[in-house]
Amino acid sequence: MTKSIVLVSGGMDSLVTAAIAHSESKSSEHLYFLHMNYGQKTESKELWCFHKIADHYQVLSDHRKIVDISFLKEIGGSSLTDSKMQVSDFKGESTAIPTSYVPFRNTIIISLAVAWAEVVGAVRIYIGAVHEDSSGYPDCRPSYYKAMNKLIHEGTKATSIHVVTPVIHLSKDKIIQQGVDLHAPFEYTWSCYKAEDAACGVCDSCALRLRAFARLGMTDPIKYRS
């Protein structure tokens, strides 16, 4: 009867992670979904996706939590939250850290999930971090999660809490394939950093998504600007 928290941003990686968490849980009643509003440009679309995904997996309404971390805007330093910085278009694979990086964001998010896990008695925290998607975020590396689990062990009362990263070693196409196998509803995901009505198709995130669907010979079910 292990309770699990799933970090659900509304992107594809989080959807497939939620699908895996659901498949590994005995009941929807053991699932808790956590969503962060950090003042990103496409938040209202992502929140819509969050609730649609939660509905799909029958997550109870009081097991859904949206935390406002929009104070990250005040800290600045990222094109996703700082309106003065421009979101960069996709310019091919790169090992450089993109301007959409929010400093130490995953640590902030996971810390909040750990706090909630202590309160509700959850043991597993699922996050859809991906190492091999060329994004270059330092907090998506397996060594980071190893260090995070060590920190949780040192810093909590309930030392069995740990972060699990079921898609960390998968490519974007493999993630989509796993989602398809689990009948995950991709129509309830959003990846575009720029727009909410129809995805722009040109930002880093759209480019990676479109390429992955193309490689699988599939059509992405969301709407793009024509």
Next chain:
Amino acid sequence: MTKSIVLVSGGMDSLVTAAIAHSESKSSEHLYFLHMNYGQKTESKELWCFHKIADHYQVLSDHRKIVDISFLKEIGGSSLTDSKMQVSDFKGESTAIPTSYVPFRNTIIISLAVAWAEVVGAVRIYIGAVHEDSSGYPDCRPSYYKAMNKLIHEGTKATSIHVVTPVIHLSKDKIIQQGVDLHAPFEYTWSCYKAEDAACGVCDSCALRLRAFARLGMTDPIKYRS
């Protein structure tokens, strides 16, 4: 020309930590003070202390940041933020974790400091964590900070950022003595968990503070209920 962030709650440990950071900095211009409002009962008094301490050390106004993390209230699980839980009175030394514990609070706070450090180019993050004060918080142990620094190293672009804990091995009396040596203004500190007009003198935090001043044969400069 190393920039430093100091976590200044307004308590004595943070004051003395700020005094040490000031003494280790070449100029007040390299100091950045960060304060968290997490919806605690005595926040307005603590914020007053924060600004008085910052004034004392001539910290520039745009080097002061107050972050509202009152969403921790929603997560609950602590008597400091949950109005339904009662703050416990001091019942002597104990190794049990007190009810004033906010789950994983220090990790949340330090994560935000790391994000700000990346943006302003600070290298050191000073925190007044104390191991030997009988509080029993798991995130005040030296092993926790070792794990935290490992995590920062793994999770940031600027891997020279690290947390320093200059009072972690000191007893409360030694902390006060070091503050006295550095002419730290104890009149601008607050420890009471219960009241803001005059300290209650009976909560865990007041009891530890009063005992330390008594051991040093000193009078605490703040006002207590008679």
